[in-house]
Amino acid sequence: MVALPIDEIKRLLDLHPKSPSIRYQYGTAGFRTLGKVLDPVLFRVGVLAGLRSKKLDGKVIGVMVTASHNPEPDNGVKLVDPRGEMLESAWEIHATNLANAATTDDFVAALEDFVKLAKIDLSKPARVVFARDTRPSGPALVASLKDGLQAIGAETRDGGITTTPVLHYLVRTMNTKGTSASYGDDSEEGYITKISTAFKNLVAGKAALAPLTIDCANGVGAKTGQQFQDALKDTLPIVLENTNGVLNENCGADYVKTSQKLPPSLETVLQAGQRACSLDGDADRLIYYYLDERRQFHMLDGDKITALTASFIVDLVKASGLEQKIKVGVVQTAYANGSSTKYLTERLPVKCVSTGVKHLHHAAEHYDVGVYFEANGHGTVLFSPQAEDTIRNHKPSTPAQSTTQTHLINTIDVINQTVGDALSDMLLVEIVLAHKSYSGAEWDSLYADLPNRLVKVVVGDRNAFKTEDAERRLVSPVGLQAKIDELVRKYEGGRSFVRPSGTEDVVRVYAEAALRPQADELAFRVAGLVYDEAGGDPVNRPREFL
Numbered sequence: 001m002v003a004l005p006i007d008e009i010k011r012l013l014d015l016h017p018k019s020p021s022i023r024y025q026y027g028t029a030g031f032r033t034l035g036k037v038l039d040p041v042l043f044r045v046g047v048l049a050g051l052r053s054k055k056l057d058g059k060v061i062g063v064m065v066t067a068s069h070n071p072e073p074d075n076g077v078k079l080v081d082p083r084g085e086m087l088e089s090a091w092e093i094h095a096t097n098l099a100n101a102a103t104t105d106d107f108v109a110a111l112e113d114f115v116k117l118a119k120i121d122l123s124k125p126a127r128v129v130f131a132r133d134t135r136p137s138g139p140a141l142v143a144s145l146k147d148g149l150q151a152i153g154a155e156t157r158d159g160g161i162t163t164t165p166v167l168h169y170l171v172r173t174m175n176t177k178g179t180s181a182s183y184g185d186d187s188e189e190g191y192i193t194k195i196s197t198a199f200k201n202l203v204a205g206k207a208a209l210a211p212l213t214i215d216c217a218n219g220v221g222a223k224t225g226q227q228f229q230d231a232l233k234d235t236l237p238i239v240l241e242n243t244n245g246v247l248n249e250n251c252g253a254d255y256v257k258t259s260q261k262l263p264p265s266l267e268t269v270l271q272a273g274q275r276a277c278s279l280d281g282d283a284d285r286l287i288y289y290y291l292d293e294r295r296q297f298h299m300l301d302g303d304k305i306t307a308l309t310a311s312f313i314v315d316l317v318k319a320s321g322l323e324q325k326i327k328v329g330v331v332q333t334a335y336a337n338g339s340s341t342k343y344l345t346e347r348l349p350v351k352c353v354s355t356g357v358k359h360l361h362h363a364a365e366h367y368d369v370g371v372y373f374e375a376n377g378h379g380t381v382l383f384s385p386q387a388e389d390t391i392r393n394h395k396p397s398t399p400a401q402s403t404t405q406t407h408l409i410n411t412i413d414v415i416n417q418t419v420g421d422a423l424s425d426m427l428l429v430e431i432v433l434a435h436k437s438y439s440g441a442e443w444d445s446l447y448a449d450l451p452n453r454l455v456k457v458v459v460g461d462r463n464a465f466k467t468e469d470a471e472r473r474l475v476s477p478v479g480l481q482a483k484i485d486e487l488v489r490k491y492e493g494g495r496s497f498v499r500p501s502g503t504e505d506v507v508r509v510y511a512e513a514a515l516r517p518q519a520d521e522l523a524f525r526v527a528g529l530v531y532d533e534a535g536g537d538p539v540n541r542p543r544e545f546l
């Protein structure tokens with residue numbers, strides 16, 4: 001029996017003491033808080049990543065150090081499982097427990113208990129690949145992570161500064177290297193080459209694409225964006241903006257989606273009629289937009305990306321003669337615009353699941369081809385292994401079928417199936433626009449978004465809010481849902497729901513209605529209800545709440 005290297009763990013752990021007053025939680029997006037308080041967490045995550053790898057027979061586990069769209073002083077860390085998917089949820093609680101062990105002795109005791117409970121064979125190897133985004137707190141946090149990995153004796157690979165989706169790609173390719181399931185070459189260059197080659201194949205012979213402006217949120221997407229720019233050259237002229245200012249400040253996908261505005265820095269850059277897109281801080285979210293002739297801003301969010309890309313894939317499947325064998329389906333959350341749900345439901349199977357990528361990803365795995373995007377622009381397309389085989393081994397009956405079959409195969413390669421990937425998704429969008437000869441306005445006209453508003457309500461205890469029906473209805477506080485229903489009935493095209501956030505200490509209120517003032521009014525009335533119901537102090541009641 002191999003035992004834990006307790007002395008080495010203790011020696012290194014003592015370099016990363018935990019303050020007794022801070023409680024950490026492994027939530028929807030891993031651990032996420034101010035970068036300056038995360039040092040002890042990174043060490044412990046390093047140990048846990050090593051154990052996760054040992055548990056899975058030495059398969060490579062990923063660790064990404066990022067806080068995505070959060071402000072620059074924040075940071076975070078999340079684990080990536082061997083196929084490039086999020087950490088199995090059953091381990092989240094263990095991550096939380098280890099992160100909160102107060103003293104060195106507590107940590108060692110918690111670790112020993114956990115190794116027993118999870119039946120981890122310590123004689124197995126541990127292999128971990130890690131990467132970070134561009135945050136200033138990143139290097140020190142990675143140093144702490146490395147101490148944790150050293151303590152548990154893991155073999156490591158430093159993926160450097162790169163996007164979250166590249167790290168997920170590295171995990172998957174390292175684990176499938178040399179097998180029939182190989183996902184590509186296990187390097188950043190391999191990632192760029194695989195995706196850009198498929199892109200070039202798909203737009204070959206199409207009219208030249210107009211230049212595309214990318215708002216990089218002053219994040220790591222600027223680096224990977226530059227690599228695509230170099231690889232794609234004239235096939236897609238890319239203009240990179242917001243490449244080295246303050247991370248996520250007045251720019252990026254979250255800014256655009258939340259404020260429903262153009263980043264101010266693009267006001268002088270973007271021409272009327274031109275399309276552009278924004279990435280978030282770690283380049284796993286994508287929001288498109290364009291300015292019309294009157295320089296009015298129009299947003300093309302995750303729902304519009306679903307509508308565009310799902311119908312493209314359906315068309316290719318049909319044109320290849322695979323309609324009977326491959327069913328395409330869509331996964332959304334309650335935040336999907338009601339118009340998008342209507343548009344998609346008329347055409348495809350659509351499932352609604354709880355917020356959070358892992359729910360969407362798992363539901364999408366149930367389709368032959370599952371398309372999922374959160375309204376905020378995080379998403380991808382999954383092809384089941386059987387669907388991929390069917391597509392690759394299909395014997396086309398006509399030259400036209402053969403062409404579309406090749407398009408489908410290239411489409412599989414352009415997509416990063418491990419996780420939502422802003423740059424890969426962006427190239428998929430560009431392919432569809434090229435194939436359909438769509439401008440931003442034509443894409444936008446697939447359906448008209450219902451005006452909507454998202455409001456945060458600060459409450460004493462957000463855990464008092466419990467939901468059902470994929471978070472579309474409240475079961476607690478008792479009676480509140482009935483009051484919301486009564487309000488919603490007064491608004492044409494009205495819909496509203498309330499749920500506790502999984503990443504912030506707030507309750508979120510979403511509302512939509514046929515007209516803008518009504519959507520706003522409904523949102524602020526429901527927010528007022530929630531605030532009062534949760535015992536909010538009348539003195540501090542936000543003035544916009546009705």
Ligand SMILES: CC(=O)N[C@H]1[C@@H](OP(=O)(O)O)O[C@H](CO)[C@@H](O)[C@@H]1O
Pocket residue numbers: 028029335355356357374376500501502503504508
């Ligand atoms: C309304 C909204 O955009 N919610 C986001 C946000 O979750 P909340 O649980 O709503 O805080 O962060 C999640 C992680 O990034 C993302 O998956 C989700 O879509």
Ligand SMILES: [Mg+2]
Pocket residue numbers: 068069280281282283284285
């Ligand atoms: Mg992100």
